[in-house]
Amino acid sequence: MWILLALALLTLSFNKKIAVGLLLAATVWAGWLGVIELWAAGIIILLAAISMTGFTLPQRPAIQRTLECLLVVLAVALTLHLMPGFHNPKVLDLVKAGPQSAPFTLYFNVDKALTPFVLLICTRTLFVREIPTHRPLWQWLVLLLSVPALLLLAVLLGGLKIEPHWPQWLLPFALANLFFVSLAEEALFRGYLQQRLAGLMHPVVALVIQALIFGSVHVAGGMLLVIFASLAGVIYGLAWMWSGRLWVAVLFHFALNICHLLLFTYPMYVRQ
Structure with a gap:
């Protein structure tokens, strides 16, 4: 079921009909497994029907x-797990990536994964938009290097420690993080929010605002995490702004999370 859902999200940017078909198949399977209730299945079927009809917002x-x-509002509610009828299964329960890492719980999120389907109805340029100029290679190299630099900054500030490990649960983590976390969050914060703000104000101002909002969503993890997430939001926002491709921002997001997991305490450092 989760592979079907991931494939639906993977194909959504270039073939909506196949994506919707895969989503409906995953929905039937999820209902049979008890992951979603009838109310949630109704939301998914409605989204699929709207997508298949080529619906556009009235003029x-x-x-x-x-x-x-x-x-x-629906996309935000799905992202924050506020919609009823979804029973996201717990895949990992208070596991530790390493001796200095905090306990970590992983869910496979059906509701959050629906966010790109919702926002694609709002804007057809969610995945791809035209960009006026292309950035030189050295700027992309600097942006790539900013990913490990941000993690090392977190080490200097005391939020992380260098702690390499290769957890047995890497594959389910990667699947969930790429499709059910990174893609959903990039669709909401960069593909939709930053794009809409950039149509109302200077693109750099839009970049900063979306990064601050993205950081504030992580307030439950403390002020250091808010700062860390805001700076990460700048990196992801630049990747989206320079490329015009949502999947580029998603891959930057995923790369940072994987580097974090494999080379540092995850999700944070626990003082002994």
């Missing part, structure tokens, strides 16, 4: 804004 501004706001 009348008032109706367009209202429907778009409702869709964004």
